[in-house]
Amino acid sequence: MRTPVGIAVSLLVALAGIFAFSHRDTPSLGAHRIPIADMNLTHITQTDAGLVAAGELGHILISMDQGASWGQAELSHQRYALITGLHFKDGLTGIAIGHEGWILRTTDGGKSWQEAAFNPESEPLLSVNQLPSGIWMAVGAFALTLISDDDGKSWSTLPPPNGTDWHLNSLLPSQDLSTWMILGEAGTLLRSTDGGESWETVPEFYNGSFYGGLNLDQDTWIIYGMRGNIFRSEDNGTSWTSIGGELPASMFTHAELPNGDILLAGQGGILLRSEDRGRSFRFSSKSGRMSITDILHLSTGELLMSSDSGLMPKVSTVQLEQRAGA
DSSP: OHHHHHHHHHHHHHHHHHHHHSOOOOOOOOOOOOOTTTSOEEEEEEETTEEEEEEGGGOEEEESSTTSSOEEOEESOOOOOOEEEEEESSSSOEEEEEGGGOEEEESSTTSEEEEEEOOTTSOOEEEEEEOTTSOEEEEEGGGOEEEESSTTSSOEEEOOGGGOOSOEEEEEEOTTSSOEEEEESTTOEEEESSTTSSOEEOOOSOOSOEEEEEEOSSSOEEEEEGGGOEEEESSTTSSOEEEEOOOSSOEEEEEEOTTSOEEEEEGGGOEEEESSTTSOOEEEEOOSSOOEEEEEEOTTSEEEEEETTEEOOOEEHHHHHHHHHO
């Protein structure tokens, strides 16, 4: 009986092999869905190509229909590192920065990106901008400082400004680009009045972290950070006055509206609004538990906000006022 049984087993194995390797139609996987409403997005901006958003796992996304739909930008290398910031010098040429010293460059408004730097041993980069000289400068954790003198194609390391070793969170220009500020942790505030050629340390007036700010005119600045602390300067950063603080939320980003009003946003979806050019702020709205990471004022008049939980639904300034009064 062994021979017939062996033959039968061999036939079964052969038939199984034929079945396994034979052609079969498989169902379509369907369109790939980008979870734009669930992703950690750190930055959103408008370019000549459309809306560009970036964030978790190295995703850079682009929308050519004002945010109705999104597609993946083309990256020369995908490192799956968090993108922490975007800056465009015009409608086409921009730089993306992230963790592990990752730097990408685009010349088509964000549709495609070429890797310019990556170092898995590097600290995260947190802010990037182009100085009046044309040199690009990026700063980050533990005062990591990189520059590029070939329009972002290659990068080299510089000693930290003034020898600091604190995290540097934001690199900000005045409107005429003559004065620059570097904001960081532990009250770090560096100022340059020669377009970033040299830096001076502003004496400490607050021992918490600063995350962002804006220049309203030549001498007037607003900076903000931990626990809702907001400071205003009217002498180009020489002295600062507290105009807010001790909120249960840190402020991470801002937007200046066409009418001159200023919005600050951060933890807990909190939005603050100033109608007096930053002399005071009042509560405007709160949206869930997420942290708002960026605000973009669209040509439609609506606001599009990114968060650590994805893109938020567009909202009009009128709706913000209604929420504030509710």
